[in-house]
Amino acid sequence: MDSHLASAGRSPGWRRQEVAAGIRASLPAGLGMFPLGIAFGLLVVQSGLPGWVAPALSIFGYAGSLELLLIGLMTAGTPLPTIALTTLLVNFRHVFYAFSFPLKAVRNPFAKAYSVYALTDEAYAVTAARPETWTSWSLLTTQISFQTYWVGGGLVGVAIASLIPFRIEGLEFALCALFVTLVLDACRSLAEVPSLLLAAVSFVAAIVLVPEQALFAAMVIFLALLAVRFVVARRRGSIA
Template sequence: MQSIPRSEFYAGVKATLPLIVGAIPFGIIFGTLAETSGLSAWGAMAMSVFVYAGSSQFIALGLLAAGAALPIIILTTFVVNLRHLLYAANLVPKTGHLPLRWRVMMAFGLTDETFAAVSNRFLRESSHSTAHWFYLGSFLAMYGNWILCTFIGIVLGGLFPDMTDWGLDFAMSVTFIGMVVPYLTNRPMWGAVLVAGAMAVATAFMPHKLGLIVAALCGIAVGLSLSLRQSQRTKTLQEAE
């Protein structure tokens, strides 16, 4: 690995480490729940290796425990992960120049944490030519952590059956807050976050977590509107001068 790709790779790992801290309890809890939900230890590990989608894996466990049919499980997890379309749409203009093998890897490795880390990288630096190495570092760090924590959870689940009552899941909420706060630097960002948060609460009753999609779209619409209005105001002031 050459010097620039290597530095980008390790920068991606470093940027993701604080987010990994919040994901550790989440992965461990998944491992502890697996066997009690009817999924074998090997099945839990395979899900973390090949599916690699935290919230969808938890939902799949709940549906599996309830005896839901396989098509229902697949459809529900698909709907929950629709938010990744928003992430992908943001990244497409910055990754379109990459070979297919890179874009396939990036599609598989796209998570909330990696998207947050990579988006911050794009905001800080205008050059995108080596940013895919940053993405790779972030992805592998989070991916390795998720698989390891799933294994730890499976082991600890046999030793401490009541681990799910310890309240470890609070760390994930803190992680998401930490991912959002650095971006709250202007009015459009604040507007998007506040509207999305309010809509997420107001639409919590919707099935299959569809409220998250509605909240995201509303937040995007408000943020974009405020951004366009801000740009128009700046343009008007420049023309007046």
């Protein structure tokens, strides 16, 4: 990440420089989000849902992985309590993101509310390596850029789906591919390696103990291990 993300000197045009820095910071993950958004738009239409569902979910329920999951739940007629529990489990990881996300750089209350709302996996992965270098303008620009890539990709996907007469299989795998990329990017910081190892331990334990519900069990185990790691790190003074 460029060190000039933190505007120390307030030189002429500093806002423009921070906005440009935020856009540049968003490009690597954003270029992955856009085609994933296209896959999401295609999936919405090919699942039999109206095209407006794609932008509606992406604007009012902005959470890429959950949105893809919701499409399957909606088309399967899943009861609302099950959807609510699934949403809680899938998005509960954001609680841990908040511990190191540079939200304190944003002071305007409305801008801060948006930054909390737009705290996605991509935003966290981009800021995780050097959270102290971000300013309000660069952070918000990056988050707005990410949502623009996602919403724009979804609209393109809806348009493409309306033009092709056949179904495209395997669209759901695009999410897995993006998560792999984000994990590799975030783990460039040695501080995040323990979380990666805990995730691996959680998955192996779930496969061994409850193979029928491995994904659910792995998420629960991983959340517990992350909580333990946070408590240990706080006692050692690693986290304020």
